[in-house]
Amino acid sequence: MKLRLSPQTIKVLEIFLEEPREWKYGYDISRITGLKSGSLYPILMRLAERKLLETEWETNEAGKPPRHLYRLTPDGLQLARERRNVRPSLRARLAELNKAEG
């Protein structure tokens, strides 16, 4: 099944691309992207279902409940990088069109 790359999904992928090796918390991603839990988690779930995102429970520190962590898999990273490479060219084309229209 093909993953629909909505602007929100692309935003989430870009956040993961900033530090690809680092695990991220759901709420942190929500704060950075401005996506609410109802929009963010379905994206994370779909990415995880397609093995583009790996999830892990944080190693428990004393007294603290564990948190869920997220990181892109190699496939996810590849997809995110492909998207990033496509976007600047699109932006450039749009800028050209805008210029041409005056």
Add this chain to the structure above:
Amino acid sequence: MSILRRAAVSWLRSVVRNAPPTCQEWASAMLRELDFIESDWAALLWALGSTVAVSQHCLRVWRTWIKGGKEEATMKESAIKMAGLLLGVLFAALLVVAAFGVFALLLHFFPAIGGGVPWPSWLIVFLLPETLFVVGAVRLWRRRRPMAIGVLLAAAIFGTHFAMHIASHWNG
């Protein structure tokens, strides 16, 4: 802890408790994040949004499961039909073999049958089995249609073979 936050926590806890196992991990993940949300209103909105996300996920999982189950059921049904059809062909083949066996026995005990007119042999090895095929297929048609089709298929093959045999060996 404010009322709003308490409401958010208990709401999301109940979502975790009542969520099916496939969705529980995600629901728990969302619940854990509540502790790190500073604003109480934001916590409540987080809980409500999480409920929507978990519900959507569960529905999608169920839909996939039901779809998969249906496909599996269809495959099972097709396998049963195919087995019925093959069984019908097998029964018909056994009947033909039995008819030939009966004819061989009759020839053994009454050698006169073999000479002269070919009708007795035709009756035993062709007409009798074909009649039984048709009667059997009619009886089976309602309850075990694939098997009936298998029997009719075998009858058609056998009939064609018999006709070709007669045509090639007929001397008038």
